[in-house]
Amino acid sequence: MKTWVKILAVSLIVYSFIAGLLVPLGPGIKKVSPIKVVAGNQQILDIWTYNTHYSSSKPTVFLKGEHDHLLKATSVEVVGDQKIKALFNFPKITPGTPGIQDLTLVINNQKDGNSILPGALFLSTDEVSASVPQWIPLDQIKLEKATFFKFPYRKILEETIRNIYFHVSLWFAMILLFLLSMIRSIQHLRVGGIRFDQQARSYAEVGILFGMMGLVTGMLWATYTWGAPWSFDIKQNMSAVALLIYLAYFVLRSSIDDNDKKSRIAAAYNIFAFVALIPLLFVIPRLVDSLHPGNGGNPALGSDDLDNTMRMVFYPAVVGWMLMGLWMANLLYRYHRVNELFLEKANT
Amino acid sequence: MSDFTLNQVLRYIQKDWSIDWKNKFSLGGIILYIITATFIVFLSFSNIEAEAWNSLFWIILLFGILNGVVKSFLQESGRRKLYYFQLVDPYIVLVSKVIYNFLLTLLMALITFALLSIFTANMVDEVGMFLGVIIAGSLALSIALTFISAISVQGQQSATLMAILGLPVVIPIVLTLVKLSRNTMGLVMEPTYKTDFLILGAISLILLGLSLWLFPIIWKE
Known part of the structure; x- marks a missing residue:
């Protein structure tokens, strides 16, 4: 392996x-009352x-209402760095549709x-009109743009949003390692030679280490966002099973004495295991209700969770863990x- | 391959059957295992719910199959295996083992179903659909486990190895089957037979393709 790759990793x-x-978290609105x-x-x-x-x-x-009309607070009292009181005068007539409106x-x-909280307030209104002088259209208001480097504030996630650089990158790296392990096993069966089998074994060993680290970081994340380290979510269960399949690979290896036979049987099982891994991680969790992003109808890695600042850390982290x-x-292979x-040598 | 292939497969299945028929304890042992397990379930649950009935059915069946399938390559050891190796194509061995295990699994499933229905109560609303689930499940499970049993006889303590290697691999299949049979019991609001059968079919096809590709390598050992 080239030195620059190691330095890069x-x-x-x-x-x-x-x-x-x-990098600090951007500003966010925690709570509004009433x-x-x-x-x-x-x-x-x-x-x-x-x-x-x-x-x-x-x-x-x-407060932003329907058709991008904004109502400005009459007066704002700053209580502290992170608490304010704002007085609003709601006019009798509102733009938009009558009934209950969602205000941002x-x-x-x-x-x-900017700090934005969508769906912060419900406004009940009877009379509506196309234009109301107090409600100003969005394009007539000048908003300040923040210039510093920050991660987005998301409700529930809050500071744990940083875990994406570790949890997700570790899983990506694990998938790459298992894939390479399978490719080496195929090469072993095609070409032969104990070297490919040793490489396949080393990739699988590091892959399982990364998988366990991914599982642990995921559990840590779940403690703060889902309320418990293990909530028997389908994604958690399937990941645990996937790791069991690869642990079985090592049990199989150790149960066969003859080296040639061991390498061939293990290679066959390794290919089988990788193919069994795909429905476990990517098909089944998508069909069942799940809390995990990307499953059960939840979005994952969309622009809401991963803005451009985060991408600047996330992609290097993925590449870094893969190279690592x-x-x-x-190293393991050489060992x-x-x-x-x-x-x-000892035998001869 | 001089002979007609289908004929060879049938002959191989026939051979397996006559061996099993000759020493009846292996076949009878598995059936007795299922009966005992069902009876224990009956004794330990005084009033069984449909949800528990469903999972117990598949768990009893799964362990019955594990015991039944592990012996399919165990009996072919030493000189006898060498004889078969020279005589027939590995694909024929695999296909006939899969078919034989499928029939065995189907038999076990039907026995378990009948016994559970007699001992506890029949919880299934749509019996025809449930039988369809049993047939599809037996096929998927026998494909996955036949290959695993071929691997596991290579190591020492093949029964333990079979459970370690086989159980994680069949979990997606078993979960899909549990979901499918929940549909037949009216436990689900909107049945999703089509997608679930498709998943089951896709998993079995992938596993079958892999087995066909990898089995000759293992058979050579």
Whole structure:
């Protein structure tokens, strides 16, 4: 393996650790109270936010209704860096449709930029009109843009959004390692030679290590977002089964004494195992209800969860872990090989 | 291959059957195993629910099959195997073993179904559909486990190896089967027979293709 690949692997992983853990989270709105308002009334809204600096940079507060019309707060009282009170005067007439409307809360200031909470309030309104002077169309309002480097704030996820650089990259790297392991097994059956089998074994060993790390980081993530490390979600169960299949591969290896026979049988099982892995991880969880993103109708890696700033850390992390896996497998392979040569020498 | 292939397959199945018929304990043992397991279930559950009935049915059947299929290559050891190896094509061996195991599994499934219905109660609303699920499931399970049993006889302690290698591989199949048979018991609001049968068919086809590709390598050992 080339030296620059090793340096690249280490530096990408170090970069993903540093950037992934140190870049702050963007501003976000945690909670609003009350959540129901009636048109024609005055209402003070208590707003709790996250990672904002309202004491040093005064915010303006808007409510966005239907057809992109915004209502500006009459007055804003800053209680603390992360708490404000905003007074709204809801006019009797509202643009849009009569009945109950969903309002989006938008807080804007110079230091933090926009914080947005969709569906923050319900406004009940009877009279509607196409244009109301208090409700200003979106294109007539100037909003400040934040310029600093940040990860998006998402409800429930909050700071755990950083785990995507570790959990997801480890699983991607694991899939690559198992794939390579299968390819080496096919080569072993096609071409022969104990080398391919040793490589297949090393890839599978590192793959299972990455898989376990992926499972543990996933459990850590689930503790904070799903409420428990193991909630018997179909994706969790299937991942555990997938690791069991590969553990069985090593049991099979150790149960056969003859080296030639061992390598051929193990190669056959390895191919079988990889093919069995695909429905376990990618087909079955998609058909059943699941909490995991990408399954049971949930989106995954969409623009909501992965913005451009995150991509700048996520893709290097994936490449870094993949290269690290290849390097580890390479080292393991050489270790097995030396061991074997040593044994051969000892026998003669 | 001088002989007609289908004929060879039939002859091979016939040979397996006559061996099993000759030493009746192997076949009888599996059936007795199922009867005992069903009876234990009957004794330990005083009032069984449809949900539990369903999972117990498949669990009893799964362990019965594991015991039944593991012996399919066990009896072919030593000189006898060498004789077959020279005589027939590996594909014929695999296909006839799969068919034989399929028939064996089907028999076990029907016995389990009958016994559970007699001992506890028949929970199935759509019996015809349930029989269809049993047939599809027997086929899928026998394809997956025949190949695994061919691998596991190569190691020591093939029965343990069979369980370790086989159970994780058949989990997707068993889960799909449990879901399918839940449909036949009216436990699901909207039955999804079509997608589930498609998944089952796809998994079995993939496993069959792989077995056909890899079996000659293992058979050579």
